[in-house]
Amino acid sequence: xxxxxxxxxxxxxxxxxxxxxxxxxxxxxxxxxxxxxxxxxxxxxxxxxxxxxxxxxxxxxxxxxxxxxxxxxxxxxxxxxxxxxxxxxxxxxxxxxxxxxxxxxxxxxxxxxxxxxxxxxxxxxxxxxxxxxxxxxxxxxxxxxxxxxxxxxxxxxxxxxxxxxxxxxxxxxxxxxxxxxxxxxxxxxxxxxxxxxxxxxxxxxxxxxxxxxxxxxxxxxxxxxxxxxxxxxxxxxxxxxxxxxxxxxxxxxxxxxxxxxxxxxxxxxxxxxxxxxxxxxxxxxxxxxxxxxxxxxxxxxxxxxxxxxxxxxxxxxxxxxxxxxxxxxx
Numbered sequence: 001x002x003x004x005x006x007x008x009x010x011x012x013x014x015x016x017x018x019x020x021x022x023x024x025x026x027x028x029x030x031x032x033x034x035x036x037x038x039x040x041x042x043x044x045x046x047x048x049x050x051x052x053x054x055x056x057x058x059x060x061x062x063x064x065x066x067x068x069x070x071x072x073x074x075x076x077x078x079x080x081x082x083x084x085x086x087x088x089x090x091x092x093x094x095x096x097x098x099x100x101x102x103x104x105x106x107x108x109x110x111x112x113x114x115x116x117x118x119x120x121x122x123x124x125x126x127x128x129x130x131x132x133x134x135x136x137x138x139x140x141x142x143x144x145x146x147x148x149x150x151x152x153x154x155x156x157x158x159x160x161x162x163x164x165x166x167x168x169x170x171x172x173x174x175x176x177x178x179x180x181x182x183x184x185x186x187x188x189x190x191x192x193x194x195x196x197x198x199x200x201x202x203x204x205x206x207x208x209x210x211x212x213x214x215x216x217x218x219x220x221x222x223x224x225x226x227x228x229x230x231x232x233x234x235x236x237x238x239x240x241x242x243x244x245x246x247x248x249x250x251x252x253x254x255x256x257x258x259x260x261x262x263x264x265x266x267x268x269x270x271x272x273x274x275x276x277x278x279x280x281x282x283x284x285x286x287x288x289x290x291x292x293x294x295x296x297x298x299x300x301x302x303x304x305x306x307x308x309x310x311x312x313x314x315x316x317x318x319x320x321x322x323x324x325x326x327x328x329x330x
Contacts, residue, residue, distance in 0.1 A: 041097020094187030225256025242315030
């Protein structure tokens, strides 16, 4: 493989960032401190949901409380004076967010009302969950500017890399390439595994020994390019890359650049990129027709779906199926 140059079209994101004066905060900011709809989960969508929490209101009152995937060890999602059961360990990632939501629903403690998810997981759930899409993201691979890998790869190349093909990664035990995945429970991890044709069970079992999900003993946090060196590769959300590059959110790209896949550049709003995914807010199926879930999440005219400007500012494309409630767990 030879290194080739690509043109990274992120300049448009700088213009978009100026269209809406909404910058993500670490936790719900402003009043009220505690919101009707509290949610946790995906790192990928935490920032856009923080942005939406600032502009989505009912009768002038903010209703979305979105808690980041990383930060302090614990969060408190409801007013302790009203409900003293809602201090919990902070869920990190789509899987952890969905699990926390289910645990809250099963306990009937009213501590969580939705979960952020960057992947679709329609396995059985009790009570039932509905995945409501609201935006579209692309996922590419990230490397450094002086990487041993080229800036243009095919999807088949990436599949070979993540299958630990010796022609790409060298031989064990000292591989020429460190093939990285985000931490367990990450929606981006799940989506990327599906994209390159591997299973998480096989990754955990060590079937692909060149794959690592830790660096210096710490889990690889998704969309943090500081984990990269010149001999490593990691999947990266295009929306997150755009939002970080425009300073809409904290910039933790480090030296990371995004590669192109099958000749498609990792461009603003991902309109022509081949590896795309819907991103979701997960709500209890029983609440689809109940306010404020119905008002905020459900239907093409929901309050979130009306905020295409904010969604674009955070690097995501608008979703033609925004608000759809047909994707439900058994």
